[in-house]
Structure formats: structure tokens, C-alpha cells
Amino acid sequence: xxxxxxxxLLILATAICDAHDYWLSPSAYVLKSGEELPVRLFVGDHxxxxxxxxxxxxxxxxFLLHSQTGIQDLVDSKRYEKTPVAKVALHSKGTQxxxxxxxxxxxxxxxxxxxxxxxxxxxxxxxxxxxQAGEAEKSATERYRRYLKxxxxxxxxxxxxxxxxxxxxxxxIPLTNPAKAIAGxxxxxxxxLDGKPLKGVQAAALGRNDDxxxxxxxxxxxxxxxxxxxxxxxxxxxxxxHLRRCSDQEADWESFWAALTFFVPAK
Numbered sequence: 398x399x400x401x402x403x404x405x406l407l408i409l410a411t412a413i414c415d416a417h418d419y420w421l422s423p424s425a426y427v428l429k430s431g432e433e434l435p436v437r438l439f440v441g442d443h444x445x446x447x448x449x450x451x452x453x454x455x456x457x458x459x460f461l462l463h464s465q466t467g468i469q470d471l472v473d474s475k476r477y478e479k480t481p482v483a484k485v486a487l488h489s490k491g492t493q494x495x496x497x498x499x500x501x502x503x504x505x506x507x508x509x510x511x512x513x514x515x516x517x518x519x520x521x522x523x524x525x526x527x528x529q530a531g532e533a534e535k536s537a538t539e540r541y542r543r544y545l546k547x548x549x550x551x552x553x554x555x556x557x558x559x560x561x562x563x564x565x566x567x568x569x570i571p572l573t574n575p576a577k578a579i580a581g582x583x584x585x586x587x588x589x590l591d592g593k594p595l596k597g598v599q600a601a602a603l604g605r606n607d608d609x610x611x612x613x614x615x616x617x618x619x620x621x622x623x624x625x626x627x628x629x630x631x632x633x634x635x636x637x638x639h640l641r642r643c644s645d646q647e648a649d650w651e652s653f654w655a656a657l658t659f660f661v662p663a664k
Contacts, residue, residue, distance in 0.1 A: 421547040426660035436483040452482040458498040464489035491556030499543040511537045519599030538648040547658040567653035575659035585624040594621025606631030630663040
């Protein structure tokens with residue numbers, strides 16, 4: 398029995414390691430004033446095999462609603478280890494932002510698996526560093542944090558909250574309003590690290606409509622800007638990871654993950 402349980406845990410751990418993305422998924426992106434909104438937290442890879450996560454007391458640094466009337470703390474101790482992570486009534490009209498910062502987590506991967514992950518994320522420069530340092534075959538430890546945002550609108554898509562800078566370590570900031578986009582539009586984003594433009598990093602835009610999932614990749618320019626055509630309706634995620642050598646002994650590498658969700662209606 399002990400061997401069976403251990404095997405199951407290893408399988409689950411592998412599945413979780415392969416699931417790269419966390420994202421906030423409101424049950425609706427356009428609401429009426431006063432309507433209650435369930436907010437869900439998912440982990441998965443390219444909208445496949447997602448697993449719903451509960452609200453974690455230990456991993457949640459902050460969980461906030463940014464509206465025209467101010468900032469509301471969405472952490473409810475009664476919801477710890479429950480799903481969805483929040484149920485909140487939205488009253489302020491216009492665009493609003495739901496955000497979550499998650500605390501450090503740690504993982505270890507053997508060399509080949511680590512390089513597969515780096516390749517998947519477009520981190521060829523890190524692969525090159527490991528090869529030059531003679532580390533290509535060595536396992537690697539990594540600590541990581543996640544920064545999540547979702548844009549919703551109440552009654553209308555007015556206001557400028559959609560482009561508010563929240564001060565996340567790694568942040569995706571829309572430069573055009575995603576709440577006003579329709580299928581076929583192009584949306585521009587700026588990626589910042591410590592508030593400064595992050596150039597030359599790979600970002601992705603994933604869109605899902607029923608069973609169709611689109612996957613677009615592009616690199617930021619010298620201003621940290623990147624744009625994607627949202628060529629069909631549905632829920633979209635813009636996401637990226639930035640990885641660098643860890644400056645202390647906590648791990649070999651540290652990474653920061655950001656994901657922004659929004660909804661695109663049909664024309």
C-alpha cells in the first residue's frame with residue numbers, strides 16, 4: 398500500500414510540474430452592478446488539463462480587487478482551502494482589475510527535464526549559460542513566484558484601471574484596453590521587471606474558444622512592448638516567465654511568472 402501511495406504522489410507531482418501556468422478565471426468578464434462574481438484559480442498548461450486550486454493561506458501574499466472606489470482585500474479566511482478562491486459582488490462601474498501575488502515555491506528537476514522546460518519557455522540564453530558552465534547534465538533547483546491579474550468590466554468598459562501599474566515584481570501592463578477588444582483586434586502590452594521595461598523576453602498569448610486553443614509567441618522590443626492579434630473570441634491569457642541565476646543559496650535559479658486574463662467577444 399505504501400508503494401502504491403508513493404507512486405500516486407510521484408505521478409501527481411510530475412503532472413503539477415508539467416503544468417506551467419496559473420491564472421485567475423472569473424466566471425464572467427462582463428457583469429451588472431451588484432452581481433456576485435465567483436473567481437477561480439487554475440493551474441494547467443495551454444488550457445489543457447487544468448486543475449482548480451483553492452485559496453491558500455500560506456501561498457497567498459495578497460488577493461485584491463482594484464475598482465474606481467479603491468482597493469478591496471479579497472482574502473476571506475472562511476475560504477481557505479476552498480474553491481472558488483473568491484465570491485465578490487462588484488458595484489463600481491467600468492473596468493476593474495483582480496490581482497493575486499503568490500509566495501515563493503521551490504522545485505528541482507533533472508538536467509534534461511530542466512532544459513526541456515527552458516526550451517518550452519524560449520529561454521535559450523539560460524540553456525547556453527548552463528552548457529558553457531558545464532551544467533547541462535546537472536539537476537537544477539529553482540524558486541519561483543507568480544503574479545496574476547484579470548480584467549473585468551461592470552456595466553461598461555470605461556475608466557483607466559485596466560492599465561494601472563500594480564507594482565508587481567514582474568507585471569504585464571496593457572497599453573490598449575483589452576475589455577474593448579473584439580475578435581481581430583491587436584492588443585499591445587508592456588512587460589516590466591521592478592517597474593522597468595523588460596526587453597527581449599518571450600511572451601505568449603493563449604486563447605480558448607470551446608475546444609479551440611490558439612498559441613501565439615512574440616518577444617518584447619526595446620521598450621518592453623509586445624503585441625498580439627486576438628483573432629477569435631473567448632478567454633485569453635497573456636503570460637510569460639523571467640528566469641535568472643539566484644543571488645543566494647536558496648536555489649540555483651529563480652523565476653517570476655506573470656499571467657493576465659481577459660475576454661474577447663465575437664464581432
